[in-house]
Amino acid sequence: MEGLFSLKNMGKLQNIYIIYIIAINFIAYVLMWYDKYQSKNRGSRISENTLFFIAFIFGALGIYLGMKAPIYHKAAKAKFKWVIPLLIVLNVACIYVCSLLI
Numbered sequence: 001m002e003g004l005f006s007l008k009n010m011g012k013l014q015n016i017y018i019i020y021i022i023a024i025n026f027i028a029y030v031l032m033w034y035d036k037y038q039s040k041n042r043g044s045r046i047s048e049n050t051l052f053f054i055a056f057i058f059g060a061l062g063i064y065l066g067m068k069a070p071i072y073h074k075a076a077k078a079k080f081k082w083v084i085p086l087l088i089v090l091n092v093a094c095i096y097v098c099s100l101l102i
Contacts, residue, residue: 021058021095028059032066036073048074052083058094060087 031054035046051074055063064084067075074080 017098024054024057024059025062025065028054028062029066032063032073033071036066036071039073048079052087055084055087056090058091060084060091064088 028051031046031051035051037043038045051063063080066073067080067084
């Protein structure tokens with residue numbers, strides 16, 4: 001029985017997942033840069049809930065990198081200091097568990 005989760009398609013699914021992880025983290029980093037730019041220019045901002053949601057759907061590393069040099073965005077906020085690293089651990093754990101299932 002050949003379906004989406006057949007052995008033949010597993011390599012394709014892994015490639016799609018890797019591309020997704022790279023893309024969502026790139027988007028997360030760009031959102032952090034954009035929000036920092038908007039904060040300096042008093043423009044419309046991205047809500048913290050949106051940034052946390054992006055981090056939750058495997059973009060935590062991109063958000064974390066946005067908190068570091070050269071952007072330093074949201075780096076002083078305790079919520080970001082603690083929750084984003086925990087979400088990185090959760091993201092890695094989910095990736096590990098999914099890799100065992102494949």
